[in-house]
Amino acid sequence: MVTSTNPAVSVTSRAAPPITREMGLHWLEQMMLIRRFEEAAEYAYTQKKIGGFLHLYIGEESIAVGAVAAMQPDDDIFTHYRDHGWVLARGVDPKPSMAELYGKATGLVKGKGGSMHFASVEHHMWGGYAIVGGHIPLAAGMAFSHQYLKRDRIAFCVMGEGATNIGMFHEALNMAALWKLPAVFLVENNQYGMGTAVERASAVANIYEKATAYHMPATQIDGNDIELVYNTIFEFADRARRGEGPQLVEAMTYRFRGHSMGDPQRYRSKEEVEQRRPNDPLNRWETKLLERAWTTEDEIKQLFARVDAQVAQAVQFAEDSPFPDARELYTDILVEE
Numbered sequence: 179m180v181t182s183t184n185p186a187v188s189v190t191s192r193a194a195p196p197i198t199r200e201m202g203l204h205w206l207e208q209m210m211l212i213r214r215f216e217e218a219a220e221y222a223y224t225q226k227k228i229g230g231f232l233h234l235y236i237g238e239e240s241i242a243v244g245a246v247a248a249m250q251p252d253d254d255i256f257t258h259y260r261d262h263g264w265v266l267a268r269g270v271d272p273k274p275s276m277a278e279l280y281g282k283a284t285g286l287v288k289g290k291g292g293s294m295h296f297a298s299v300e301h302h303m304w305g306g307y308a309i310v311g312g313h314i315p316l317a318a319g320m321a322f323s324h325q326y327l328k329r330d331r332i333a334f335c336v337m338g339e340g341a342t343n344i345g346m347f348h349e350a351l352n353m354a355a356l357w358k359l360p361a362v363f364l365v366e367n368n369q370y371g372m373g374t375a376v377e378r379a380s381a382v383a384n385i386y387e388k389a390t391a392y393h394m395p396a397t398q399i400d401g402n403d404i405e406l407v408y409n410t411i412f413e414f415a416d417r418a419r420r421g422e423g424p425q426l427v428e429a430m431t432y433r434f435r436g437h438s439m440g441d442p443q444r445y446r447s448k449e450e451v452e453q454r455r456p457n458d459p460l461n462r463w464e465t466k467l468l469e470r471a472w473t474t475e476d477e478i479k480q481l482f483a484r485v486d487a488q489v490a491q492a493v494q495f496a497e498d499s500p501f502p503d504a505r506e507l508y509t510d511i512l513v514e515e
């Protein structure tokens with residue numbers, strides 16, 4: 179499962195703690211929370227209660243949930259704009275998260291960021307970046323600070339496969355490898371960058387092979403297999419934490435919704451999307467839990483009802499919250515020393 183693209187690099191790593199029934203149920207609940215949260219956001223968007231861009235993560239939830247489970251709580255996360263799942267998987271409250279989408283003062287970043295800029299410093303979640311690839315050097319910089327200050331923490335940088343064609347990806351990977359920074363680069367390959375299929379944009383079909391240029395251990399996995407995500411991220415993170423330098427994981431997945439809201443999706447057929455449905459990570463994990471007799475249909479119903487109630491409360495909270503005061507336009511702009 180774990181493959182190094184460079185035989186000169188050590189691939190020894192510790193295995194992840196075993197997955198328990200409790201963990202399995204928690205993962206199902208988190209994946210369901212992300213799914214329902216985004217479905218509610220999608221509906222609110224059609225009602226014009228949410229504006230701007232809204233990039234949904236539906237179909238990719240197993241990556242954030244499995245990866246966050248494999249991290250330490252004070253590891254730092256930088257993501258691209260498809261960030262709702264990452265924030266919720268990190269344990270951020272859905273209420274301020276929904277309020278942020280509504281642009282309300284009670285939002286995660288006071289309603290000033292919206293969908294693409296979810297962040298919570300206390301959760302070591304640094305956002306939410308709209309410039310494709312722009313956050314990759316920032317994550318490398320955070321990894322450098324951990325190394326320089328001898329902290330036992332690593333930086334995770336999450337991006338789409340499209341970002342790996344951007345210059346900043348290569349600059350950041352080069353520096354990270356050169357300085358053996360404690361970082362994990364996680365590519366969510368959902369097959370499309372906006373309306374462009376990966377093979378039309380990248381000269382290298384297997385994205386993880388790009389890490390070879392920087393002598394970085396890398397692998398490609400099925401991102402919709404939550405157990406594989408958890409085990410792989412744990413092993414790769416463990417190596418980065420123990421000073422073996424940066425690592426890269428390419429998680430193969432598929433987004434079931436358009437790139438953002440209002441995407442007519444002319445670049446793929448309805449049949450293609452339907453063919454991918456059996457690979458839905460949520461259904462796959464639910465089926466596995468039932469097969470293992472780790473849960474029952476009844477328990478799942480209760481769990482989903484809990485999630486529905488939580489999302490309804492989040493929507494109510496967002497609806498009831500005030501918009502920011504106009505004076506907020508002039509706050510949080512400069513950092514004072």
Ligand SMILES: Cc1ncc(C[n+]2csc(CCOP(=O)(O)OP(=O)(O)O)c2C)c(N)n1
Pocket residue numbers: 258260308309310311337338339340341342368370371372437
């Ligand atoms: C530097 C830059 N160029 C172009 C864009 C416009 N843009 C927004 S999303 C996107 C596609 C990125 O695809 P990918 O990295 O695969 O992520 P995904 O949306 O598939 O999760 C592009 C080109 C941008 N935001 N920033």
